[in-house]
Amino acid sequence: MKPFSPQQVFFEPDAFEYPLGKKLSKYFLSTGVPVIKLKNNRVPTLHKDDPQRRFLEGKKTLVIGVKQSFRFESCRPSADYQFPLVTGCPGLCQYCYLQTRMAESPYIRMYVNIDAILDSVAKQIEKKPDLTTFEISSTSDPLYTEHLSGAVAKTIEFFGNQPQGRLRLVTKTDLVDSLLDLNHNQHTRFRFSLNTKNLIQKLEANTANLSKRLTAASKIAKANYPLGFIIAPVYLYPNWQDEYLALLEEVQKQNFTSLSFEIISHRFTNKAREVILERFPHTILDLDTDKRQPKYGPYGHIKHMYSKDELKEIRDFFNTHINRLFPEAIIEYSI
Numbered sequence: 001m002k003p004f005s006p007q008q009v010f011f012e013p014d015a016f017e018y019p020l021g022k023k024l025s026k027y028f029l030s031t032g033v034p035v036i037k038l039k040n041n042r043v044p045t046l047h048k049d050d051p052q053r054r055f056l057e058g059k060k061t062l063v064i065g066v067k068q069s070f071r072f073e074s075c076r077p078s079a080d081y082q083f084p085l086v087t088g089c090p091g092l093c094q095y096c097y098l099q100t101r102m103a104e105s106p107y108i109r110m111y112v113n114i115d116a117i118l119d120s121v122a123k124q125i126e127k128k129p130d131l132t133t134f135e136i137s138s139t140s141d142p143l144y145t146e147h148l149s150g151a152v153a154k155t156i157e158f159f160g161n162q163p164q165g166r167l168r169l170v171t172k173t174d175l176v177d178s179l180l181d182l183n184h185n186q187h188t189r190f191r192f193s194l195n196t197k198n199l200i201q202k203l204e205a206n207t208a209n210l211s212k213r214l215t216a217a218s219k220i221a222k223a224n225y226p227l228g229f230i231i232a233p234v235y236l237y238p239n240w241q242d243e244y245l246a247l248l249e250e251v252q253k254q255n256f257t258s259l260s261f262e263i264i265s266h267r268f269t270n271k272a273r274e275v276i277l278e279r280f281p282h283t284i285l286d287l288d289t290d291k292r293q294p295k296y297g298p299y300g301h302i303k304h305m306y307s308k309d310e311l312k313e314i315r316d317f318f319n320t321h322i323n324r325l326f327p328e329a330i331i332e333y334s335i
């Protein structure tokens with residue numbers, strides 16, 4: 001697949017103080033892509049009255065910025081903490097959690113002060129005597145912009161030198177070639193997010209197809225990274241068992257020797273339902289709240305989950321088939 005190529009680029013004023021900001025400014029000016037220098041860090045709201053256009057244009061808009069806050073949010077169950085190198089994603093997955101998290105500002109913001117971000121990570125690692133794990137894919141798929149920043153490569157090599165730090169990242173792309181020869185020291189677990197061919201085709205526009213993701217996973221395995229797969233979201237539809245089984249069998253054909261799996265069932269909030277139906281009015285996703293079981297979070301926040309029986313069915317299904325097809329694999333969690 002092709003890496004991200006924005007249609008317009010905004011620069012925060014402080015971005016020019018960093019070598020990467022200067023380099024990107026020179027690069028985009030040479031390509032003829034409209035470059036807009038912001039007076040402050042606020043990006044103007046695009047197409048206020050047309051949410052669908054705002055969404056699609058936001059997904060093609062890049063903001064070059066400086067990360068100001070270095071607070072580490074928890075990232076359970078995937079890792080101890082998360083931190084972003086990028087926020088927002090050019091992918092167009094209809095069930096993506098970013099639909100709500102970045103509902104009003106769906107553009108892609110890439111940070112140029114990577115050294116400062118990694119310094120704060122080093123300090124966070126020092127706070128704990130044992131291993132600390134960090135996820136960098138909670139607010140984006142960071143590989144779409146890697147050709148522009150090199151930030152993921154730098155972060156992987158940084159973690160390669162951290163005896164007590166481990167990195168985790170997830171992608172739905174196949175943009176891995178620039179990461180294969182790094183000194184990762186097996187401190188980065190590389191996971192590919194997978195779904196059935198049917199759902200990838202209908203719900204995950206602008207991502208790599210299944211076969212490309214598996215080819216990229218083979219390259220990552222050969223480069224000796226710890227490898228895993230996230231099956232997410234597991235969505236129940238007629239024939240789901242046959243199609244998820246076909247997916248697992250397809251993975252098995254690659255003969256990976258050591259793997260981790262994470263299984264995440266489909267869920268949505270009221271806000272997600274509203275935003276998804278506005279952006280994708282013809283979606284095949286069934287967002288009927290009457291068919292789901294509400295789960296109340298803090299502040300009265302409701303997530304519409306599958307019923308307890310359905311969740312058990314999903315857990316049993318994946319436990320059975322993963323244990324049978326990949327006897328050495330670890331299922332890290334199933335939620």
Ligand code: SF4
Binds near residue numbers: 090092095096098
């Ligand atoms: S690739 Fe990942 S982060 Fe990007 S839109 Fe799809 S699910 Fe969201």
